[in-house]
Amino acid sequence: MRRLLDRLALPDVTSAPPRAGARTSLVLAAALVLLLPLAGYAQDGRAALENVAKAMGATSVKSIQYSGSGTNFQVGQNFSPDTPWPRFIVKSYTRAVNYDNASIRDELVRLQGENPPRGGGGQPFAGEQRQIFVASGDFAWNVVGDVVNPTPIALVDRQLQLWTTPHGVVKAAMANNATVQGRSISFAVPGRFKVQATLDAQNLVEKIDAVAPNAVLGDLPIEIRYSEYKDFAGVKFPTRIRQTIGAYPALDLTVSDVQANLAVDIAVPDPIKQTHAPYGKVATQMAADGVWYITGGTHHSVLIEMKDHVILVESPLNDERAAAVLAEVKSLVPSKPIKYVIATHHHFDHAGGLRAIAAEGIPVIAHDVNKPFLEKALAAPATIRPDRLAKSGKKGTVEGMRDKRVLTDGARIVELHNVAGNNHHAGVVMVYLPKEKLLVEADVYNPPAPNAPPPPTVNSNWVNLSDNIKRLNLTVDQILPLHGRIMPLAELHKSIGHGH
Numbered sequence: 001m002r003r004l005l006d007r008l009a010l011p012d013v014t015s016a017p018p019r020a021g022a023r024t025s026l027v028l029a030a031a032l033v034l035l036l037p038l039a040g041y042a043q044d045g046r047a048a049l050e051n052v053a054k055a056m057g058a059t060s061v062k063s064i065q066y067s068g069s070g071t072n073f074q075v076g077q078n079f080s081p082d083t084p085w086p087r088f089i090v091k092s093y094t095r096a097v098n099y100d101n102a103s104i105r106d107e108l109v110r111l112q113g114e115n116p117p118r119g120g121g122g123q124p125f126a127g128e129q130r131q132i133f134v135a136s137g138d139f140a141w142n143v144v145g146d147v148v149n150p151t152p153i154a155l156v157d158r159q160l161q162l163w164t165t166p167h168g169v170v171k172a173a174m175a176n177n178a179t180v181q182g183r184s185i186s187f188a189v190p191g192r193f194k195v196q197a198t199l200d201a202q203n204l205v206e207k208i209d210a211v212a213p214n215a216v217l218g219d220l221p222i223e224i225r226y227s228e229y230k231d232f233a234g235v236k237f238p239t240r241i242r243q244t245i246g247a248y249p250a251l252d253l254t255v256s257d258v259q260a261n262l263a264v265d266i267a268v269p270d271p272i273k274q275t276h277a278p279y280g281k282v283a284t285q286m287a288a289d290g291v292w293y294i295t296g297g298t299h300h301s302v303l304i305e306m307k308d309h310v311i312l313v314e315s316p317l318n319d320e321r322a323a324a325v326l327a328e329v330k331s332l333v334p335s336k337p338i339k340y341v342i343a344t345h346h347h348f349d350h351a352g353g354l355r356a357i358a359a360e361g362i363p364v365i366a367h368d369v370n371k372p373f374l375e376k377a378l379a380a381p382a383t384i385r386p387d388r389l390a391k392s393g394k395k396g397t398v399e400g401m402r403d404k405r406v407l408t409d410g411a412r413i414v415e416l417h418n419v420a421g422n423n424h425h426a427g428v429v430m431v432y433l434p435k436e437k438l439l440v441e442a443d444v445y446n447p448p449a450p451n452a453p454p455p456p457t458v459n460s461n462w463v464n465l466s467d468n469i470k471r472l473n474l475t476v477d478q479i480l481p482l483h484g485r486i487m488p489l490a491e492l493h494k495s496i497g498h499g500h
Contacts, residue, residue, distance in 0.1 A: 044180070045178065045179065045180035046174070048180045048185075049170060049173055049174050049178065049180065049185070051203055052170050052185075052199060052203045052204075052205070053167075053170050053171075053174075055202060055203035055204060055236065056166060056167060056170065056203070056204055056205070056235070056236045057167075057231075057234050057235040057236050057260075058166075058167040058170050058171065058235075060260075060261070061099070061167050061235060061260045061261065062098070062099055062100050062261055063096070063097060063098045063099060063100070063260070063261055063262055063263075063264040064096075064097050064099075064165065064167060064235075064237075064258065064259070064260050064261075064262075065094065065095065065096040065097070065258070065259050065262050065264065066094070066095055066237065066255050066257065066258045066259075067092070067093060067094045067095075067255070067256060067257045067258075068093050068239075068241075068253045068254050068255040068256050068257070069090055069091060069092055069093060069253070069254060069256070070090050070093070070251070070252045070253040070254050071087055071088065071089060071090055071113060071249075071251075071252045072087075072088055072090050072093075072108070072110065072250065072251045072252075072253075073085035073086060073087050073088070073248065073249055073250050073251070074086045074088070074119065074120060074121030074122075075245050075246070075248075075250055075348070076120075076216065076347060076348025076349070077119045077120030077121040077347050077348070078119050078248070079118040079119040079423075079424075079425060079426055080369050080425070080426035080427065081346050081369070081370060081372070081373035082373075083119075084248045084249060085119070085245075085248050085249070085250065086113070086114060086117070086118065086119035086120065086121050086123060087113035087114050087249075088110040088111065088112065088113040088121070089110060089111045089112070089113045090108055090109070090110050090253070091108075091109045091110065091111060091128065092108060092109045093106070093107075093108045093253060094106070094107050094108070095165075096262070096264045096266070097162055097165055097168065097264065098264040098265075098266060099162075099167070099168060099171055101136065101137065101266075102135075102136065102137055102159070102162060103134075103135065103136040103137070103162075103264065103266035104134070104135050104136075104158055104159075104161060104162040104266075105132070105133070105134045105264070105266055106131075106132070106133045106134075106161075107130070107131070107132045108130070108131050109128050109129070109130050109131075110128070110129050110131065111127070111128055111129070112124065112125065116423055116460075117423060118423050118424075119423075119424065119425070120347050120349075120424060120425070120443065123423070123424075124423070124459065124460065124461075126456055126457055132144075133151075133154070133158065134158075134266060135154070135155055135158035135159060135162070136266045136267070136268050137268065138155065139152075139155070139268045139272050139273070140152055140153075140154045140155040140158050141268075141269065141272045148269045148271055148272055150271075150272050150275040150278050152275075152278065152279075153215070153279070153317060153318055153352075156192050156193065156212055156213060156385075157212060159189075159192060159193075160192070160193045160195075160210060160212050160222070163189075163193075163195070164195060164197075164208045164210060164222075164224055166204075166205045166226055166236075166237060166238060167235075169185070169195065169197050169205055169208060170185075170197075170205070172187065172189070172195070173185050173187050173195075173197065176188065176189060183198055183199040183200075184196060184197070184198055184199075185197040185198075185199070191213075191384070191385045192212070192213075192384070192385070193210055193211060193212040193213075193384060194210065194211045194384060195208060195209075195210045196208070196209045196210070197209075202229075204226070204229050204236055204238075205226055206225065206226055206227065207223070207224070207225050207226070208222070208223065208224040208225075208226075209221070209222075209223055210222040210223075210224075211384055212384060213382060213384045213385035213387070214348070215317065215318040215319065215348065215352035215353070215355065215387075216346075216348045216351050216352055216354070216355070216377050217246065217377055217380055218355070218377070218380035218381050218382035218383075218387070218389075218390065219380065219381055219382060219383055219384055220245065220246055221245075221246065221247070222243070222244070222245050222250075223243065223244045223245075224241065224242070224243045225240075225241070225242045225243075226238035226240070226241060227239075227240045227242075228240045232258040232259070232260070233259075233260065234260075235258065235260045237255065237258040238255065239254060239255045239256075240253070240254060240255070241253040241255065277320065278297060279297060279317055279318060279320040279321040279324065280320055280321070280323070280324040281296040281297055281324070282294060282295075282296040282324050282325065282327075282328045283295045283296040284328060284332065285486070287302070287436075287438060287478065287480055287486065288433070288436040288438060289436075290304065290305035290412070291303070291304055291305070291433065291436060291438060292332055293480050293486060294325055294328055294329075296324075297317075297321070298483065299314070299316035299317055299321070299349060299350065299482060299483065300314070300316075300480075300481070300482045300483065301313060301314045301315065301316070301325050301482070302314065302431070302440045302480055302482075303328075303329055303332060303333070304412070304414055304431075304433070305333055305336065305412075306336075306339070306407075306409040306411075306412055306414075307409040307410070307411060307412075308336060308409070309336050309337055309338070309339035309409075310329060310333050310336050310337070310338050310339065311338070311339060311340050311341075311342065311407060311414060312325070312329060312338050312340070312341045312342070312357075312362075313341075313342045313344070313431050313440050313482075314341075314342065314343065314344055314350060314442065314482055315341050315343070315352075315353030315354055315356065315357045316349060316350050316351070316352055316353050316482070317349060317352040317353055318352045318353060318356075319353065319355070319356045319387050319388050321352070321353050322352075322353030322354075322355075322356030322357060322388075323356060323388075325353070326338075326356070326357075326360070338360070338362050339362075339363075340362070340363055340364070340365050340399075340407070341354070341357045341362055341363070341364050341365070342364075342365045342366075342416065342429060342431060343364050343365065343366040343370065343374065343429070344428055344429050344430070344441070344442035344443075344482065345366075345367070345370060345424075345425045345427060345428040345429065345442065345443070346366070346370040346373050346374060346377075346425075346427075347425065347443070350442055350443070350482070351374065351377070354374065354377070354378065354396065355377070355378060355382075355387055355388065355389040355396070356387070356388045356389065357396070358378045358389050358392075358394060358395065358396030358397070359387075359388040359389040359391070359392040359394055361394060363396075363397040363398070363399055364378070364396060364397065364398045364399070365398075365399045365400075365401060365405070365416065365429075366398055366399075366400065366401075366427075366429065367400070367401060367402070367418055367427030367428070367429050368400040368401065368402050368427065369425075369426050369427025370427050371398050371399075371400040374396070374398045375396070375398045378395060378396025378397075378398065379395045379396070401416055401418075401429070402418065403417070403418050403420075404416065404417055404418070412433070412435065413433070413434055413435065414431060414432075414433060415431070415432040415433075415434065416429050416430075416431055416432075417429070417430050417431075417432060417468070417472055417474075419441065419444050419464070419465065419468050420468060420471070421464055421467070421468075422444055422461050422464040422465070422468075423460060423461060423464070424443050424444055424461050425443070428441075428442065428443065428444060430442075430444070430465075430468075432472075432474050432476070434474075434475065437475055437476055437477040437478065438476070438477070438478050438479075438480055439469070439474065439476045439478070439479050439480065439489075440479075440480045440482070441465060441479065441480075441481060441482070442481070442482035442483070443461075443482070443483065444461045444462070444464065444465045445459075445461065445462050445465045445479065445481055445487075445492055446481055446483045446484050447479075447481055447484040447485060447487045447491065447492075447495075448484075448495075449484075450485075454495070455495075458495075458496050458497065459496075462492060462495060462496050463496050465492065466492055466493060466496060466498060469489070476489045477489060479492060
């Protein structure tokens with residue numbers, strides 16, 4: 001202690017009471033004494049990270065590409081909330097990452113992994129399906145053939161995937177003032193994610209525990225395990241990657257090839273650069289007197305006016321979309337409150353706006369299969385990126401139904417029916433307006449684009465919807481799908497080869 005004070009040229013406080021100026025210096029000295037171990041610890045942490053980078057061969061890695069095969073699972077698209085995500089066989093998988101400009105590109109070819117196929121994720125499909133998912137900087141998009149589609153809702157997940165690759169997590173830790181304790185490395189990117197990496201005895205990354213924001217679940221836990229490392233031209237890389245998201249398996253990949261420092265050039269396409277607030281675009285079409293089809297994007301909603309209130313069918317995607325739909329509702333019917341929001345099913349793309357609905361104190365109606373899950377989701381914390389619900393301090397209310405529920409004001413009748421026996425979801429709700437002869441449904445029938453060739457095989461869920469309409473003896477003129485466009489029932493019958 002005396003030597004430290006001598007070096008700092010401060011008075012010897014052991015022999016006489018300090019003067020006022022000396023008292024200030026004493027406080028500063030004490031603070032420095034307390035901070036010195038922390039400064040040393042920070043230096044030790046940096047040195048530890050450099051040792052990890054050296055052990056993994058990450059120091060000179062600016063880009064990496066790895067390929068393999070295995071299985072993956074469609075997150076948020078399970079057949080019911082208590083079952084795992086749907087499984088697919090990944091015939092080929094290639095991930096290319098450029099760490100210098102924060103870019104990532106996943107390209108995979110997959111096949112159906114379950115028979116019968118249950119749940120969402122584009123099921124059922126025949127043969128092989130090619131998927132390309134990309135992110136660069138603050139842009140995310142998918143590639144389908146020659147078309148690029150903006151997917152900003154996927155940006156944080158893709159950034160997390162980039163910075164939790166085995167070498168990416170070391171670089172991110174160095175850039176984000178990571179805390180190093182023994183074999184644990186922890187850091188956070190505010191508003192995006194928190195990460196804790198665990199090292200094995202050889203200083204190789206063996207496990208990632210992360211938390212990222214999710215529109216349905218608030219704080220979403222993600223675990224990645226890396227094992228069976230091999231040396232690829234001086235770069236250590238795992239040949240087995242297993243990932244769980246929300247406690248269910250999401251990826252099991254066997255890596256067969258790794259190449260470092262390839263030219264990974266991922267340019268943001270001009271249409272993606274020019275896309276602004278895609279979830280806030282709203283277009284409205286009147287389907288009947290007091291019934292509006294709210295579109296403008298990939299996921300739609302339907303507004304139904306009653307005597308002294310309105311009912312909204314579906315609040316999809318995220319807070320941004322929910323805010324745009326709520327504003328449109330207020331513009332269309334400014335004098336009447338929303339009494340209910342009907343959630344067709346729990347799939348994440350369709351339930352992503354329900355937390356914003358709960359923030360407004362609006363009750364949600366859902367099938368009993370979905371009720372416990374949605375109640376838990378609407379009570380979940382969102383600390384990584386607080387959303388409208390987290391900021392409101394409220395918890396949502398969910399009312400259930402089984403086979404049928406009727407809402408009426410004495411003049412207009414709104415019937416809610418379970419779509420029984422379909423392979424998409426165990427508890428999906430469709431909405432029928434008998435007077436208007438309108439049917440609102442989600443995912444069971446997604447009409448193809450105009451002039452698109454007919455599918456090679458008849459979609460079993462389309463047949464199931466037709467069977468349900470007949471079973472319930474519903475008189476339907478028009479279908480309002482929550483993807484696609486308004487279609488006459490006759491088109492559904494034509495698509496499946498049935499007569500009227």
